[in-house]
Amino acid sequence: MISALQKAYEEEISLTGKEIIKQIIDNANIAEKEEVPMCQDTGFTVVFVELGQDVHIEGGSFEDAIYEGVRRGYTEGYLRKSIVRHPLDRVNTGDNTPAVVYYKLVPGDKLKIMVAPKGGGSENMSAIKMLKPAEGVEGVKQFVLDTVLAAGPNPCPPIIVGVGIGGTFEKAALLAKESLLRAVGKPNPSPELADLERELLISINKLGIGPQGLGGRITALAVHVEVFPTHIASLPVAVNINCHASRHKEIIL
Amino acid sequence: MLENISMTPIRLKTPVTDDIIKQLRIGQKVLINGFLYTGRDAAHAKLVALIDNGQDLPITLNGQIIYYAGPSPAKPGRIIGSVGPTTSGRMDLYAPKLIALGLKGMVGKGKRSPEVIKAIKQYNSVYFAAVGGAAALISKTVKQCEVVAYPELGPEAIYRLAVEDFPVIVVNDTQGGDLYEEGIKMYAATS
Known part of the structure; x- marks a missing residue:
């Protein structure tokens, strides 16, 4: 991502545009160094799960475990809670749950979890x-x-x-x-x-x-x-x- | 016209007067000093409901600037979390009523409606863009932060931010200029 931005900085012809790309790169560096979010919108947690068909999950609901991970991640990581419980009454759930989860059943005995928060x-x-x-x-x-x-x-x-x-x-x-x-x-x-x-x-x-x-x-x-x-x-x-x-x-x- | 814009920023101190606002032109870089009030959809809905009922507002708008933003929570020992702009268009239905009450500036990202652009001209206000996603960098310019209204809204509460050299660019000015229109015209490639 940073290398794509650096290339963009070289190629941009607008001076304002260049300055903005520089701010974006500086921002990413600050966020990394100080361990703070690069953007305040830390998103709706979208999770892609690839579940090997030989895997058996024990000890409770897998989806609940994902939600618990989101809850802890967003609370302990000081991330913004951006999810409302109902699209029309719009009351914040307070812990960024639920997540949007997609499952794919694949051959094998591995479990792959990919998290892609979306602003x-x-x-x-x-x-x-x-x-x-x-x-x-x-x-x-x-x-x-x-x-x-x-x-x-x-x-x-x-x-x-x-x-x-x-x-x-x-x-x-x-x-x-x-x-x-x-x-x-x-x-x-x-x-x-x-x-x-x-x-x-x-x-x-x-x-x-x-x-x-x-x-x-x-x-x-x-x-x-x-x-x-x-x-x-x-x-x-x-x-x-x-x-x-x-x-x-x-x-x- | 855009070619002549200086890259050297102008410093602005709040509260701002009509005279200062009238001098601003699209494309100018501005560093805001003084106070910014944050407000998103939920806070705007509450403010406008009070205006419609003829009631007093919890903040004075006259001469002030609203920042369309909802910060992430502050880590221990920090003044504020990351605090970049949100999409301004969601506040378009509410903004003209606040501008009519003396709101002198708005900071956000993205296009404004014709109604907002008209109100900016009519009442001498200005719309600034901050860099969307540069939230960690922007948070460095915030020196104090307190919730002044609607704490129950969490990230959507109204915070008063004391800022030093908060970087923005003029997008809509009192002359009816629109940097989003002019910028794209200038850089669109014909071939």
Whole structure:
């Protein structure tokens, strides 16, 4: 992440943009040195679990254990509690629980837990659309550009753009989110998709939004695309935007 | 016009007057000194409910600046946790009523509605952007912090922050200028 920001600092032509990227790098260094959050929005805890099918979990509910981990992490780590118990009555749960947990059953006897807290500002600017198959790759590109342009300064650019193409309505959104788990700028292993990622990144950075939306060439640091087979009638596209505070941690038990 | 903007920041001390606000132009770097009042969605809803009922507010808005932010908790021995700006657009429905009562500035991130931009012009106010996500760096400029209203809202309470050289950039000025519009126009590539 820091190396991506340093490269962005070199490439940005706007002086204000450069200064902002410098502030972001300085901020990350302060946060690391002083062990404080880089952003006050320490997010909704999103957890991806890969459970080996030979693993047997004993001693209570696995999901409760995850919630307890979130509770302790956010309380003992002085992280902000940003979750309300109901989307309409909006009372804070006080301990950042629950988490959003996704499970995948995989071969083997390992348990992999990946934690990716997601801030509200960039999440709010994400979007999904069910395109017509006839709109093809051009339709996909246009929707990604439209979403980033509409988001403008709100998701704290420079951003990382996660794109999910295919599957069903909800699968496309999940693909977009999963693509953000990749190391920043690591291309998709498929050469065609890697080309699409590169092309989208160039187009996004021509929009002129720039760091914090104040004008400049570095709007996105990376575009990550994931695809999945889809229905003969469908072309779902989801765009999940991540701010420059891309925070991920994984552990294998 | 943006090309001529100096990178040298201007120092501003709160409370601020109309004369000072009127001199600010989009793209200018400003260092705020004095006090900032934090306020997010929940606090704004409460303030505007009081205004609508003709009741007194728990803080004086005249000449003051509101910072759209909800800090993370302070670690022991620290003044405040990390405290970067939140998305200002969520406060757009409330902001014009506060501006009409003399609020001279707002600090946040992201675009404002036409209604807010109009109120900024009409009542001589200003909208500043702070760097979203630079929350640890920004927290260094906070020298004192106390909750002055709505402690029950936790991170959404109104905190009064004593700040020194709190760094912001002018986005919407009294002339109707909008840095988000001008910046993108200047840097969009045609080819």
